[in-house]
Amino acid sequence: MKELIKRLVEAYGPAGSEECVRNLIMEEVRPYVDEVQVDALGNLIAIKRGGSKKLMLSSHMDEIGVMVTHIDENGFLRFYNVGGLSPFSLIGNRCYFANGTVGVFGTEQLDAMKDLTMSKMFIDIGAASREEAAEKVRIGDTAAIKREFVDLGNRLVAKAMDDRIACAIQIEALKQVEKPVYDVYAVFSVQEEVGLRGARVAAFGITPDLGIAIDVTRTGDTPKSATMDVALGKGPTVKVRDSSVLCTPAVRHHMEEVAKANNIPYQLEVLERGGTDAGAIQLTKSGVPAGVMSIPCRYIHTASEMVDYRDVEHGVRFLVKLMETEYKG
Amino acid sequence: MLLKRLSEAFGPSGQEQDVRAVLQEELNDYISEWKRDALGNLIAVKPASSGPRVMLAAHMDECGLMVTHVDGAGLLHFRKVGGLDDRVLVSKSVVVGKKRVAGVIGAKAIHLQKPQERTQVIPHNSLYIDIGAKSKEEALKMVNIGDYVVFDTKFGEFGTGMVKGKAFDDRAGCAVLAEVLKEDYSMPVYGAFTVQEEIGLRGAGVAAYAVDPDLAIVLEGTTCNDVSGADEHGYCTHLGGGPAITVMDASAISNKKMVAELVRLAEEHNIPYQFKRSITGGSDAGRINVSRDGVPVVVVSVPCRYIHSPVSVLQLSDFEHTIALVKLFLRSIEGGFRV
Amino acid sequence: METKEFLKQMVEETGVSGFECRVAGLISRVFGEVCDDVQRDVLGNVIAVRRGEGDGKRPSIMLAGHMDEIGLMVTKIDERGFLKFTQVGGIDPRTLVSQEVVVHGREDVLGIIGLKPPHLMSPADRNKAIPMHDLQIDVGMPVEKVKELIRVGDVVTVKRSFMELGKDVVACKAMDDRVAVAVIYECLQELKKLRHVADVYAVATVQEEVGLRGATVSTYGINPDIGIALDVCHAAMPGVPEQDTAPMGKGPSLAFGANIHPKIYERLVEVAKEYNIPFTPDPTPAGTGTDLWAMQISRAGIPTGLISIPSRYMHTSVETVSMADVKMSGRLLAYFIASIDAAFVEGLLCY
Structure with missing residues (x-):
């Protein structure tokens, strides 16, 4: 599975440009599901039939990135962020475009580092003129952070663990599940990082009886971190709430029962800032019961997001069992 | 000129009836079916039996003010409707309420201000509108609490090939849409003149739900900051550069194939075009994009300097080119379009 | 039950956003006494229906007061x-x-x-x-x-018990917005004495305080012809400009502006004048910060109205309201409902 994770996290896919990730996932899941669809916004929906009720799973394919908004006469690119990105996290980093072009982030001369904003930064793709730059990059093109996958043993580090680690879990669970008790609509959603847009329209189209999002969550296990009772290596979480959702209490209870019944370690998660696809799913039409399983992840929205592989493995088993256990409401 | 009548129409968010009236009068001979809804959206329907269902949207509302209190001296206190910068309010003439009462927003004379006051922005809640009333009673004979207020700006020619007026955001888009609707197409076209964009993209979502389109084009008058002293990378758009195509803003990401088709058509027909070079701000596309099970969208805008202020400026060639490009796009998808 | 007693039981019960189960049980039981049917939807909204008179298609009016409290x-x-x-x-x-x-x-x-x-x-x-x-x-x-x-x-x-301050004023936590549920109850009791053709959907919504979420899904589910939200507004208090508040004990505050359908505001004003119910007009240019903001843009758009009950010290544990305002608001709402017929509803789409 680590090989699959490596391919997923190294794939290019800022919000709105999820094609590469989608193609990769489509090839991976097609043999294991009954039907594969792509909707108007680009969500990939893999359907595996097994029951009368509809279970929607959602892991988002998109990652944070940047978009080029200007090319100056010397070939430097100006840009904006796509999704929540701190300018400080870009210093010293590189990015890459869909066509493989690589750029490095630079900053204007600043009086004080705290004055740094995205508008005082630029991307250098090694072009000496506007014309030369324009051969490789166009205004409106997006770039992803460039950083390779690293296997530290139990811990894995990469860009885009948010939320490709969930994509990997969802793919692996689709491969392993034998008899789902639902018609499972496994959505690999788009544009989560810019406002849960993909999951919103996918859920409207599906009208599920139950929705479960899979995402990453913050931890409170690093030096002087914010108060949060989640740590790497203690299992996936069952979310209680974040800014986008108060998980349906009955779904949360169901998830806890499934974890306990199958000896899957889990943690309860209260995330004070951040949202997930479940927030959009829950508010679909006249309401959908919704829950979230998260993988604890350090350094979210940087080039080095870290998860624990044991949490990932437990996450796969947890998701398989959730597909195999009926939610009674 | 339609753009003049639209620009001078009175229509802050929630009070769009004047704009509706101008549009209906203009399009009366071209449109046989109109739809209205509970929010006041006006939808011109051009029915057809085959081809993709296309929604075009432009918002009728403008930023303005609302009278919330009349004080003992007969001065009107107000709140803002939409995103107006407090700094543009001082020393302006305005029109208040259904009777279109003339008023001014004054400021303490500079002679009476302390040096430190002079450098500070005057917040809108310490400004007021003077309609010449001597008392609360006299004022309330002329206006009512809750009356809307707009800037009193006349439309006119400006510089070389330009015009100036208020509310080009988005009456420019309304005018483009009206011109586009004067032609017939072989697929169903819904021209949605939406309400309440400036206070949160309120009208477009419900209009899109009702229309249930296969794809949508949002027409805007958008930010342009191509002025002296600005960094070129902060221009956003520039006048004379042709219609601005939005790839992404804070509310939506445009469909790539629609963007590519617009670019292809512009290049083939020698129509200048530009990409909008900022991603801040939102448009009706944000709501239409996530309506029901998703609608592919693209935003095409007429660049306008000084939007969200009493007077904005646009170049007529950009306006005409926008109309031409949108018409070409519609023609090109008459046989269908795979997004 | 006396409305005041119902309010006391509600505010002393617990129901933090997303966890409204306990207070919802109480409201379901009490609404059940004055309605034809009570259900709870997926998010936990309590939806009670009181059917109107006559056969065929009747206008539908949704009333929304949120039962969740901050916590x-x-x-x-x-x-x-x-x-x-x-x-x-x-x-x-x-x-x-x-x-x-x-x-x-x-x-x-x-x-x-x-x-x-x-x-x-x-x-x-x-x-x-x-x-x-x-x-x-x-x-x-x-x-x-x-x-x-x-x-x-x-x-x-x-932890807070219901308090009576003087003859009319009451205080507790969670008055925002259980006082609105009390107003709906007052209205439902008043409706028993009146004739009305409209079906009334009395909804105690969930999760208003975290983003109008209960109203979003319940409005979609009911798809009413008219949506009325009830919430608290700031009552006059020292240090706050008069124009930003409404006096307590002098009737509800009626908002108008983009979030409210002009004809519904007009009708509320007409009804209030006809029945001598005092009210404070509240010019509101954009969002009202209530469930109404979500209700208005449900599906293809819902005609909306807002009735607010003045309250001091909002979002503290000693929120204060006047029982006289509850009474007047409930009566206004009931007479408004009794005045609605199919022709009025049809007129709401004519701008």
């Missing part, structure tokens, strides 16, 4: 058994200092949000407001016992 949520149990917490909904941490609270764990546990005594504080510290992450709940138990009873994610409410 706290446990984020961590530390090694000594003290609880760290965050907020659910907008809470001013200054109102939490020295409060008795109830932690809703496996059972209800009494807790105290303590403050370091002034003797131990530096003069500079004494003048600083304490941020929420520096506060903690003391439940006075050994950590093992705490962990048996309480888990991360449990909700917490301020």
